Amino acid sequence: MPNIVALVKMVPDLVEELEINDSGTGLDRDWLRVIINEFDNHAVEQAIIIKERDGGEVTVIAPEAEGVEDMLFTTAAKGADRMVKLSHDDFEEGVNNHALARAFAEKAKEYQPDLILTGVQANDDLDGPVGPLVAEYLGMPYLGYICGVKIEDGKALVCKEYPGGLTAQMEVSLPAVLGIQAGEEPPRYVAISKVRQMMKTAEIDEHETDELDPDGGIAVNRMYLPEDAGRAEMIEGDEDEIAAKLIEIFKEVGAL
Amino acid sequence: MPERTNYWGIPHTWGEPETFVYIIMFLSAAIMLFRFYKRASLWWQIGRPEARWDKIPQRLWLVVKYAIVQTRSLRQRYPGIMHAAIAWSFFVFFLGTALATVHDHFFEFLHGNILIVYKFTLDIFTIIFLIGAGMAIYRRYQEKPEKLTYDEGFTRTLVLITVIVLTGLFTESLRLAxxxxxxxxxxxxxHLLAQLWISTGATEKALTNWHLGAWIIHLLTVAFTLITLPVSTLLHALTAPLNIFFSKLDRPIGALAPTATTEDDEPIFASKLSDLTWKQLLDADACTECGRCQDACPAFNAGTPLSPKQLMLSLRESFVHNGTKPVLTGEAIPEDVLWACTTCGACVQECPVLVEHIDTIVDLRRYLVIEGMVDAELQTALMNLGRYGNSFGKSERMRARWSKGMEPKIKNANKEAVEYLWFVGDYASYSPTLTEITKQTAEVFQKVGLDFGIMYKGENHAGNDVRRVGEEGLFEMLAEKNMKAMSKADYQAIITTDPHSYNTLKNEYPANGGQPVLHYTELLDQLIASGALRFSKKLDYKVTYHDPCYLGRYNGVYDAPRRIIEATGCEIVEMPRNRDCALCCGAGGGRIWMEEGEIEERPSESRIREAVELGGVTDFIVACPKDVTMYRDAVKTVGAEEKIIVKDLIELVYEAL
Structure with missing residues (x-):
């Protein structure tokens, strides 16, 4: 029965307007509202689907963030067996993916996982390095853009998405790290009363991360909102006027 | 002086005829009661306990009103009169027989004028019965409305009761002859029939023999009917009064019960028969299959798989086969049936025997929700409600964005005391197409000098429809958040824009200091009556008014909105389905968040067609933000843009100010 670890993080919730911090190198975290990374949510769902099908245990590990307990209790209500919160003073301010991946790897290996699932990317790092980095630190193979996982004879049979609507089936020996693009089923709904029940009965293991080592990560020089290019011109008037104006413009730029 | 002759013409060959009659009747009644007990014991053997023994006088009054006078049944003229003719006749026959027994054994009083009145009454009710039976025959075999069940059991019953009455009439007329x-x-x-017998020229002896034959058939048919009653369609004669007696009195129709719990305080999410209460099973056994619920049901008429009648029959079918068919959700009752309900309350309103369909539907939905069996759109809405307190998935900080730029700025009721706490609701707050109407509402309040405020981001979705979807935990959470915010505010009364919020705040929230909850139409109506609201313009539109389910059927607010419309100078033309018969727009009970599924004609479209058919009505007036959304869509989809405009009542008020 597979031992599954899901690595989850909270990312900026886009219902709120994002603001850049004073130094202009990142988001202003004071006003930031965070939500579970959508891809990680799919990873949790996939982990629970595997558990329901093949048995095993699911451990969810997440770094400290506002609302992370609620998120973890939600995963427990869905069927996760163990919830681990990584704590360190720097998590709330945001850490780079190398530091995060090291922290994840250090904790995940304690559970001797057969399978580590995490979101293939997150809205605050679209290059998706957490999965590969964890695999690297633990010396496991990594496959990304996964949309389905089956465990067979100590191996994982996975579906991997390719551009253009292609899907490949691959086999990977365990233990392995998988970057989940989408679970076999969309994340399930979990009733509030179940989550509240978990809040009363389940416990979150809190693990103090000793050191956050950001080595190897990138440094952001400047973060900014897209600037108005001011190139668009709205043509107003009735159909004839617009058509006449268009012809004029086409002639001007030499298209006619 | 006329005297009553007991057992006229019945020979005493084998002893006193009354001995036989009593033996046969007591045996039949005993068999009937035994069989009924066997059936009824399923209710409490399978169903959970539920206390419904309080308020006995009130319960007895309900029995008089609904089971004896049958006011609900009489809401529909033809079937109402038909049923009353048959049922009341049998009540009279039963009483007549009982009085004869009293006369025979206890107190002789049936002589002289009393006897004449007695005989006349019984005879008149024979005629009334025959009219009723004739109406039933016409309806069942000629008219054949779709809502009825065409099962031979009904034919058998009709034949039996007609034979009882006809043989009774034959017995009487042969004696008279x-x-x-x-x-x-x-x-x-x-007397009339006796003339026929006399005209045959039969001797007195022959007539007396025929009389004996008719009497025996009469007696045996009554006995047979009694014995078979618990397994026939006449079962309702016992279950309906019981169901009426045990109907819910502990809460208003607008309040659902919280999820039931076991003795160990574990919640019960109903998926199988044994999760329901005995009363919910009795509901199913009391159903008379009259089909009025189905006729009134917006979901059924839209072509969805839900028929409230079939729901009850599936439940009945399931518990008659308990052991082999105990699972309800997804088996005896498919999921799409449960999700199709708009909780509009029309079925409950129409049911002559007070079946409580919606409570059972919501109980079963609670199971589907706890199992995560919700469609993707509903899931998104629920997750948004859980996270942001609104179904739109927008930040709570944006809740009062519609009020931006209003002068003077609307008071924050969480920061300063106000007379009226305005609970704006989700749709009025967030729906981009409704913000103009919400602004007009605020301006009307300002113009009449109302001291009011809103809770800005402190307000959450009130939870009415969250609860009706079956997400009880989320409802509780939303209610707690709202209660917390409201407890911080200083106000005299709550006003709501949305009838759904109105219903849950008024009927389901714990009474918070006892401040009244008013729908804005109730408030405006009061202000017009007191002279605080006066109109400067007289509008002369010919309009029709649509009663929102949660304002009308659930809370009985029918007249306030109509009085306001009339005060603006508009003329109201009623749609055929008005007041408590109003058709639901299709959005309630969380339907507005769900995938539509296969549908023939949306309820909202049927409603707009109904309004257009009135002819000459230019404005379709509503008093619910969801109605504005639903009906503006429907006007477009039926292509009635040129004929009718959907307006919120406040728009008329705003215009006439």
């Missing part, structure tokens, strides 16, 4: 009594004309039906 043989007796040639002077008072026979006081039994007009018997």
């Amino acid at each position: 043989a007796e040639r009594s002077g008072i026979s004309a006081w039994s007009p039906a018997g």
Whole structure:
């Protein structure tokens, strides 16, 4: 029965307007509202689907963030067996993916996982390095853009998405790290009363991360909102006027 | 002086005829009661306990009103009169027989004028019965409305009761023919039929023999009917009064019960028969299959798989086969049936025997929700409600964005005391197409000098429809958040824009200091009456008014909105389905968040067609933000843009100010 670890993080919730911090190198975290990374949510769902099908245990590990307990209790209500919160003073301010991946790897290996699932990317790092980095630190193979996982004879049979609507089936020996693009089923709904029940009965293991080592990560020089290019011109008037104006413009730029 | 002759013409060959009659009747009644007990014991053997023994006088009154006078049944003229004719006749026959027994054994009083009145009454009810039976025959075999069940059990019952009455009439008329009594004309039906027997030229002896035959058939048919009653469609004669007696009195129709719990305080999410209460099973057994619920049901008429009648019959079918068919959700009752309900309350409103369909539907939905069996759109809405307190998935900080730029700025009721706490609701707050109407509402309040405020981001979705979706935990959470915010505010009364919020705040939230909850139409109506709200313009539109389910059927607010419309100078033309018969727009009970599924005609479209058919009505007036959304869509999809405009009532008020 597979031992599954899901690595989850909270990312900026886009219902709120994002603001850049004073130094202009990142988001202003004071006003930031965070939500579970959508891809990680799919990873949790996939982990629970595997558990329901093949048995095993699911451990969810997440770094400290506002609302992370609620998120973890939600995963427990869905069927996760163990919830681990990584704590360190720097998590709330945001850490780079190398530091995060090291922290994840250090904790995940304690559970001797057969399978580590995490979101293939997150809205605050679209290059998706957490999965590969964890695999690297633990010396496991990594496959990304996964949309389905089956465990067979100590191996994982996975579906991997390719551009253009292609899907490949691959086999990977365990233990392995998988970057989940989408679970076999969309994340399930979990009733509030179940989550509240978990809040009363389940416990979150809190693990103090000793050191956050950001080595190897990138440094952001400047973060900014897209600037108005001011190139668009709205043509107003009735159909004839617009058509006449268009012809004029086409002639001007030499298209006619 | 006319005297009653007991057992006239019945030979005493084998002893006193009354001995036989009593033995047969007692045996039949005993068999009936035993069989009924066997059936009824399923309710409490399978169903969970539920206390419904309180308020006995009130319960008995309900029995008089609904089971004896049958006011609900009489809401529909033809079937109402038909059923009353049959049922009341049997009540009278039963009473007549009982009085005869009293006369025979306890107190002789049936002589002289009393006897004449007695005979006349019984005879008149024979005629009334025959009219009722004739109506039933016409309806069942000629008219054949779709809502009825065409099962031979109904035919059997109709034949049996008709045979009982006809053989009774034959017995009487043959006696009259043989007796040639002077008072026979006081039994007009018997008297007329007696003339027929006399015209055959039969001897008195022959008539007396025929009389004996008719009497025996009469007696045996009554006995047979009694014995078979618990397994026939006449079962409702016992279950309906019981169901009415045990109907819910502990809460208003607008309040659902919280999820039931076991003795160990574990919640019960109903998926199988044994999760329901005995009363919910009795509901199913009390259903008379009259089909009025189905006729009134917006979901059924839209072509969805839900028929409230079929729901009850599936439940009945399931518990008659308990052990082999105990699972309800997804098996005896498919999921799409449960999700199709708009909780509009029309079925409950129409049911002559007070079946509580919606409570059972919500109980079963609670199971589907706890199992995560919700469609993707509903899931998104619920997750948004859980996270942001609104179904739109927008930040709570944006809740009062519609009020931006209003002068003076609307008071924050969480920061300063106000007379009226305005609970704006989700749709009025967030729906981009409704913000103009919400602003107008605020301006009307300002113009009449109302001291009011809103809770800005402190307000959450009130939870009415969250609860009706079956997400009880989320409802509780939303209610707690709102209660917390409201407890910080200083106000005298709550006003709501949305009838759904209105319903849950008024009927389901714990009474918070006892401040009244008003729908804005109730408030405006009060302000017009007190002279605080006066109109400067007189509008002369010909309009129709649509009663929102949660304002009308659930809370009885029918007149306030109509009085306001009339005060603006508009003329109201009623749609055929008005007031408590109003058709639901299709959005309630969380339907507005769900995938539509296969549908033939949306309820909202049927409603707009109904309004257009009135002819000459230019404005379709509503008093619910969801209605504005639903009906503006429907006007477009039926292509009635040129004919009718959907307006919120506040728009009329705003215009006439």
